[in-house]
Amino acid sequence: MTAFIIRRLLQSILVMLTVALVAFALFRFVGDPIASMVGQETTLAEREELREMLGLNDPFVVQFFTFVSRALVGDFGISYRLQQPVMELILSRLPATLELALVSGFFAFVFGVGFGVYTALRRGGWLSSTIMTVSLIGVSLPTFLIGVLLIWVFAVELQWLPSFGRGEVVVLGGGWRTGLLTESGRASLILPAITLGLYQMTLIMRLVRAEMLEVLRTDYIKFARARGLTNRAVNFGHALKNTLVPVITITGLQLGSIIAFAIITETVFQWPGVGALFINSVRFVDVPVMAAYLMLIALVFVVINLIVDLLYYVVDPRLRMDRASTGH
Amino acid sequence: MNATPLLSVRDLVVEFPTRRGTLRAIDKVSFDIAEGEVLGMVGESGAGKSLIGAAIIGLLEPPGRIAGGEIRLRGERIDTLAAEPMRRIRGKRIGMVFQDPLTSLNPLYTVAEQLIETIRTHISCSEREARERAVALLDRVGIPAAARRINDYPHHFSGGMRQRVVIALALAAEPDLVIADEPTTALDVSVQAQIIDVLKEICAERGASVMLITHDMGVIAETADRVAVLYAGRLAEIGPVRDVIQNAEHPYTRGLMGSIPTLTQTETRLVQIPGSMPRLDAIPPGCAFNPRCPQVMDRCRSDRPGLVQRGGRREVSCWLYEAAEKEARHG
């Protein structure tokens, strides 16, 4: 078990280093850092001086090393566009994205599992068919379109919900600004959370349904029925539990992509999160921000993958070969 | 034999509606199982043995369905029961053991959890009582150190041990009838005899009857009291094991017996029945066996024979004996 953990940790570090390499390459080779930082009047001599000062003439390996060591303490330099330290920019906007991601992930999971189980148990019913058809449309609808249409219906026509922004936020300890404690904050969260979570919900629902149908066909379910166990025990005690094991792990992996998809949702709803920051950095080729965002996302994914692998281990007893007993 | 039989099946018909028409998988099969009796049900793959078991316990997979006949448990009809009453019969009055112990057990629950759940579904008792019963049960089926091993997961057991656990589970609620569908086919040969013994002993102890479904005639010879021979969804012959084996009457049964090699055999080739069992959608009219029968008569090709009583709880479905019986009665 410890060997397993160590191996995964090493893998994760390797991935992070690779991503760091890409991010660093971005930094150094895309555009001219000096040109982006200084005005037109700076002389060549001054630029050369700056270049020397920033260590841009050092060998590649040295520069990479500096980059990584700086990254480890969270120093990603200054944004070309906003002239502020990148880390500060990211940290100030991270809570908004995280809140959105977690709420929509929760929504996607709860409804995804719910619908998935229902459509698996009640195959062929009209409600099941309707849900399946709607899910197909859900997969074909681009996220941004869902957001825009939701705004049209609920914010413009019905005027029930706000169409952009986070509403009022409350500052918690440590600088975390949350929208969950105010009514306008919660109202503002609804449409973006649905938009972000809808695609995930559809995926989870289809996964749960397929998995559950497979499980319901197994011998152990047949045997459970042959023992006279109640429908509830069979469907939820046995079938659901076996279904959820692979589903939970896959859903965990989805959490990472939710954070990435937040880019789109934040743009649609003008949500002041990390995704919107990234989009602007792509538009204006603000390399430090791009590089930092890349590293951040990679970290999130790597950590989530690690946790999910460990979770699998905990949940599925077959993977735990610690007991030496093997009778005959 | 005047007591009400434990299980009584009369003219059972099982059909499968398909796009190309309805297929009859079981065509008017009738038999009884007495209390405490072991009935072997023998036949080739595809003859329909498992289907009969599934039909009795009410677990036929749709679109298959019971299209005719009656199934009675201690005189009461069970084939027409609603879902909930049928569920209560499953496990409590009829138990079932499946073929593959590897896939019969839920890998995510310990043996204890699965046993206790089954026990408490049918018998109201406390968790502790249920656990005691479970341990005793495991011990009875021959799992060493039962009290400790009951907390293990299924994958910690070997194939033979797992099947013992399955037997324990099937008998946990003390059913009167146990249907065993190929219980040893997936096991090592060395272990098969043990499992059959365990099954037989524990059922005999509790006075439970057994319907032993298998294609292995050797197992039947060792274990069963009576044997029913199934062919293409119809009963060819049924009777006490010794009689049927030593003195098979239906030509198909004779062919079956002849094809089993024995130590004292001196022939160099095994007897083979030419041809093969017909598919469900290609069953010939009259007696299903007529294309392959060495003693076929004209009548066999047009009329299907009924079950002829042969005395001593023996029945054969063959025109050869109808004629003989008629003579005996009128001659």
Place this chain on the structure above:
Amino acid sequence: MSQTDQSKAPGRLARAWDSDIAYSFRHSPVAIVAGAVSVLIILAAVFAPLIAPHDPFNPATLNLMDGFTPPMEPNAFTGNVYWLGTDNQGRDVFSTILYGARISLFVGFAAVLLAMVLGIAAGLVAGYRGGWVDGLLMRVADVQLTFPSILLALLIFGIARGFIPPAYREEMAIWVLIVAIGLSDWVQYARVVRGATMVEKNKEYVQAARVIGAHPAKIVLRHILPNVLGPVLVIATIGLALAIIAEATLSFLGVGVPPTQPSLGTLIRIGQGFLFSGEWWILLFPSITLLALALSVNLLGDWLRDALNPRLR
């Protein structure tokens, strides 16, 4: 089907009509409708220059006074009538949808083609060569797969843009877009092809060919490729829908096609801006078109996958 017909071998078209796939298609109403819609939109897009009443990409023909005209109503200033109205710049929405769909489809097909070529090549090489080439390729694929493709496309787009001097960025935008979307999606093809290649590689006829000295490329192309076309086609169809959605998303975000050549995504973005002021048509019609296109291609892909799945036959 009389007796006399049997003497002539059925023509290729007749055989195709009778094949399993065509049968499945003819009997699936969903596939027929989806196919019809897709073809309709594709044709409309291809023939846009002939069908569209106006050219929305030529600034010279635009009249700002024509802007914000509702559908089928005469403009207050110019009196012009537009079927689906005009947007804020005076562009005819109908024409813009046609040209926009054209761009979307062009980018979509090109990106899928790129991904397919890359993926198939990578898969063939990895499967056939095995060894460290295979290991390396699969590592790269794994790392790439942990990230959602939209993110990758954005990243590639950003990097490419960094390399291109600002003056050329608009011209190159579409090509950059194609490369970005294509590069973010090759992995699926590679995996499928690699699997098939590894299976075929061990078969005897391949080994026999190698003994004779046949060139590996020839073996690969002639024997392995045909086996793989089915699944690749399914992936490609669904990939097309995804590529179209990806392009629309990127354009919506402002990092796709240049604003002077709006695609469906750009139109939707513009439309969102005018929701509150009531010009609903700028949003609605492009949305419907995009939805119809993506949905019908997706449905076709779904049907194709079921039709080619040997287990369901």
